[in-house]
Amino acid sequence: MRHIISVLIENESGALARVAGLFAARGYNIESLTVAPTEDPTLSRMTLVTHGDERVLEQIVKQLNKLIDVVKLLDLSEGPHIERELMMVKVKAEKGLREELKRLADIFRANIIDVTATSYTVELTGHGHKLDGFLEALPDDSLIEVVRSGPLGISRGAKGLGTI
């Protein structure tokens, strides 16, 4: 099963390596990992997506908690939560295709953030499924490159990870 885990971790050199190393050393699957400092600059927040059965997930959560740098973590999949991912797509936008691409961007509520005579760069946020949908809807052979952030997650409701 897919799980999305939020981790508050000390913003120190090596902290990211400890998490990545743990997953590699214990053979846990890691699909995506995003990390950035929080409103408190001494803390980073990590969102990671992983797959595993109940037993593996229990171990992943325990082993992450065991890392000295980890302050708090939450398996967001256990409760109502929101996921968003950012994607930037560079596509060929030659004459004749430019209107169709503009329409497609509107339908997906995407923004065109860079334009050249032959290309568009499109910015799009949403659940991973929506991003996949946009890529599928692109005209054949128009794709130049894709960059995706990996999902970010936050729980629904008034409480934050720091106050749970």
Add this chain to the structure above:
Amino acid sequence: MELSGAEIVVQALIDEGVEYIWGYPGGAVLHIYDALFQQKKIRHILVRHEQAATHAADGYARATGKPGVALVTSGPGATNAVTGIATAYMDSIPMVVLTGQVPTPFIGSDAFQEVDITGITRPCVKHNFLIKRVEDIAETIAKAFYIATTGRPGPVLIDIPKDVTDPNVRIPYEYPRKISMRSYKPVEKGHPRQIRKAVDLMVKARRPVIYTGGGVVLGDGSDELRKLVEVTGFPVTHTLMGLGAVPSTDKRFLGMLGMHGTYEANMAMHESDLVIAIGARFDDRVTGKLASFCPDAKIIHVDVDPASISKNVKVDVPIVGQVKPVLRDMVKLLKERKTKPDAKALAEWWKRIEGWRAVECLKYPKSDKVIKPQYAMELLAKVTRRRDLYLTSDVGQHQMFAAQFFPFDKPRRWINSGGLGTMGFGLPAAMGVQQAFPKATVACVTGEASIQMCIQELATCAQYKLPLKIILLNNGYMGMVRQWQELFYEGRYSHSYVDALPDFAALAETYGHVGMTIEDPAELEAAYKEAFGMKNRLVFMNVLVDPEENVYPMIEAGKGHHEMHMSPYLTAERELA
């Protein structure tokens, strides 16, 4: 008080109560060594190889319960220490290792003797630090000791670049008296509801077994465990790391369990309806095949590390907490209970266990022609009975023979590398023990392969006059490797014969010690007495033993507790009868 970085390192260790450091100097730690030279409180023991520094600090920690400290230089000094760090990590031993590092401006430039030691050791330390400012030294050292000694203990490494210890940069020093970390809050007491649930199961059990590991020894829970055994009357078995928690003379002690455990311990586990696991981690050498592990049992698991619980075996009642307070609460609750464990069921259970015990699974053929390694261990026990012996070991057959045949009656007396299985551990670990307890009798049982992995430490023993007794069970082979090759590779002894052995007695003599070679079983007892009589000398006993003796009983890797191989001698004897 204004101190330099190097002086802060040393003063912080003094303020932490450190008595000994095992180490080896080099470029990156010269400032620290200079500061060490100018003080009298900490004694530095100069080893001959950095691996030995970590093993000696480890042995000291296992025997005393206090954290061991090692100091090595950057690059090769640090990498040589890694085996000792991983050894301590696998057995949860509190240790602080200080490594020198190239000056901060050079980090990442492939400078002379530079290695990313925090990167290398990340998977085998409880935590590590790279100090970048002199202002951070005191607090980092305080944190390192706090982390190493609390919760599930383990080694912590501190990497210190040379410029951070610059003798010309002086800053005010104060050692933090209390450490509090928002990201690290080790648990102490177990949850009362979980303990109640455990006691509910215990009074209902008909075929219970208490299975304990190194956690009871490390957590100083031995007295409480003895009370639990007393109150319940349940049988108890120990892992390799747990030996000594309950005295070997206690009738309720079934011996060691697992791959080379006793028939009664393994059968009791297999047939039990309740396993009470305390400070043990369901290691593969203990459980055998997981699918056939304790098929009828509910499992209670007490451990300070939540990640140990339900890692290999799904547990019914998990209790996260230190063994000592948890056991105390358990005993208290059991005493208050009106319902007691079913005496009749327990008596029947004991009858079955006594039946298994009557098999005498450790019996071996006596010989007056060749020294049997089992006999060497039994005799060692007999000769040292009154001495409260500390026994360290290396890894292999001799380790198993010691575990099976030497009766341990107190915790912290049996010191060996269980998790990592590090050959070369025994001698330096014994140095650490002897240093901690100068008046105690400390022996190291070893093999001719293991001892050669750290034999250079005979020089350290000479320098510091450590009167160890080294008992080398010399069979000419890497015994355990040979045993597996005999049993599972049709006797193809691929590279397990250790040719070109030195004359160990003569070698010991050149280091200034006493060397002995013993071949005749009739002479062994007198030789032991003579060796242990030499109070101030290291005696190296080269005991030539039966070259092809095997360790039995044995559970093959991947088999269950009920699928033990018994000694062929025992099987033959029974067929004759």
